[in-house]
Amino acid sequence: MGMLHGRRVLLGVTGSVAAYKACDFVRRLQEAGCEVRVVMTAAACEFVAPLSFQALSGFPVRSAVFDAQAEAGMDHISLARWAEVIVIAPASANFIARLAHGLADDLLSTLCLARLVQTPLCVAPAMNHGMWLNAATQENVSTLRRRGVFVLGPGQGVQACGEVGEGRLLEIPVLLGALEQCVGPWPLRGRRVVLTAGPTREALDPVRYVGNRSSGRMGYALAQAAACRGAEVVLVSGPCALAVPYGVRHVAVESAAQMREAVLAEVGGCDVFIGAAAVADYRAAAVAAQKLKKGADDWCVSLVRNPDILAEVAALGVGRPFVVGFAAETGRLVELARDKLVRKGLDMIAANDVSEGQGFDVADNALSVLWGDGGVDLPRQSKEALAHALLDVIVARYLAKGC
Numbered sequence: 287m288g289m290l291h292g293r294r295v296l297l298g299v300t301g302s303v304a305a306y307k308a309c310d311f312v313r314r315l316q317e318a319g320c321e322v323r324v325v326m327t328a329a330a331c332e333f334v335a336p337l338s339f340q341a342l343s344g345f346p347v348r349s350a351v352f353d354a355q356a357e358a359g360m361d362h363i364s365l366a367r368w369a370e371v372i373v374i375a376p377a378s379a380n381f382i383a384r385l386a387h388g389l390a391d392d393l394l395s396t397l398c399l400a401r402l403v404q405t406p407l408c409v410a411p412a413m414n415h416g417m418w419l420n421a422a423t424q425e426n427v428s429t430l431r432r433r434g435v436f437v438l439g440p441g442q443g444v445q446a447c448g449e450v451g452e453g454r455l456l457e458i459p460v461l462l463g464a465l466e467q468c469v470g471p472w473p474l475r476g477r478r479v480v481l482t483a484g485p486t487r488e489a490l491d492p493v494r495y496v497g498n499r500s501s502g503r504m505g506y507a508l509a510q511a512a513a514c515r516g517a518e519v520v521l522v523s524g525p526c527a528l529a530v531p532y533g534v535r536h537v538a539v540e541s542a543a544q545m546r547e548a549v550l551a552e553v554g555g556c557d558v559f560i561g562a563a564a565v566a567d568y569r570a571a572a573v574a575a576q577k578l579k580k581g582a583d584d585w586c587v588s589l590v591r592n593p594d595i596l597a598e599v600a601a602l603g604v605g606r607p608f609v610v611g612f613a614a615e616t617g618r619l620v621e622l623a624r625d626k627l628v629r630k631g632l633d634m635i636a637a638n639d640v641s642e643g644q645g646f647d648v649a650d651n652a653l654s655v656l657w658g659d660g661g662v663d664l665p666r667q668s669k670e671a672l673a674h675a676l677l678d679v680i681v682a683r684y685l686a687k688g689c
């Protein structure tokens with residue numbers, strides 16, 4: 287289950303061209319298991335009709351403070367108490383300014399003011415880049431951050447006016463991931479997690495390589511799950527066609543040698559290391575400088591062993607992180623994984639059966655998680671849900687070790 291599952295989310299929509307994207311956001315929140323209510327400002331109603339949000343959320347959309355149909359005319363209090371999370375997306379420069387100055391001149395600003403301190407308030411700015419960079423907006427945003435408001439984005443790119451710059455509403459999947467990181471609890475707050483993900487490519491010549499089928503999905507889901515628990519996350523990744531989770535630092539590499547170099551540069555002072563990458567065990571003995579030409583019917587490639595990154599991190603000695611490895615096996619899963627756990631000196635290993643189209647480049651997975659004197663089976667589920675389940679196990683073992 288993701289962190290948003292079962293949450294009551296109040297979505298505030300303010301006056302911005304990006305208001306139409308909030309319709310899709312309602313759907314994505316519902317798919318994540320949220321119950322959604324929508325409150326719109328008058329300006330937002332100029333961009334998108336409230337009926338759209340009513341149809342999508344399945345609940346009446348509120349805009350006015352004094353609504354004769356609302357229970358006891360106290361929507362600002364009842365909605366503020368109902369919400370477990372409040373997210374303003376898109377948040378206009380004007381709304382951010384009103385929020386920063388504590389104005390309560392419509393339903394949305396009033397309920398934000400009336401919210402309980404433990405209710406996370408998240409704003410996803412969307413405006414012209416000039417408005418975003420204006421000192422007034424920047425000061426307002428700093429004020430909100432200082433008060434514990436989560437500011438998600440904005441993104442960079444082409445704007446509605448045709449200009450290019452910072453100020454776009456985050457893409458909806460990214461925004462959803464960012465919101466998931468705001469709800470807590472954050473047992474890894476102040477901790478640093480370094481992960482590897484994806485495949486490596488071992489060059490044969492300038493255009494050919496030896497690779498594998500890893501999509502990176504398992505590792506990227508783990509990076510998001512670690513970020514949701516409050517960790518500062520560094521994701522060292524081989525080539526993948528996935529969006530990097532919000533707030534996660536991405537180090538792009540290609541070969542096992544580059545991955546090793548990046549990991550060793552990042553792992554100092556890190557608290558937890560997770561090796562989810564499918565690192566090539568071998569590389570070409572020599573990489574041709576020119577494209578190799580077709581010749582004989584057979585082509586023999588000489589390969590040499592790559593260093594084992596995971597084992598190297600586990601052998602770092604005093605101050606080394608809590609080290610979690612993966613084992614990709616096509617048989618004798620637990621036996622071979624336990625052997626890797628011991629041989630590589632790991633704290634924990636997550637074993638997956640990768641036979642018959644499982645594990646690699648598919649949407650779901652199942653894991654047998656092992657440590658010194660115990661283990662737990664995590665049943666087949668989406669890699670995103672599985673990553674949360676594995677992170678819960680990692681956090682429990684990591685904290686139990688007194689780290």
Ligand code: PMT
Nearest residue numbers: 500501502503504561564565594595596612613614646647
């Ligand atoms: O990316 P996806 O499509 O989502 O697929 C996910 C996955 C199947 C790739 C993932 O769940 C997984 O199993 N990752 C590890 C794959 C692997 O290389 O397993 P292994 O049993 O060969 O290696 C054991 C461990 O040593 C792994 O943690 C691996 O990262 C590490 N290793 C291996 C070789 C090497 N030279 N250096 C390493 O660090």
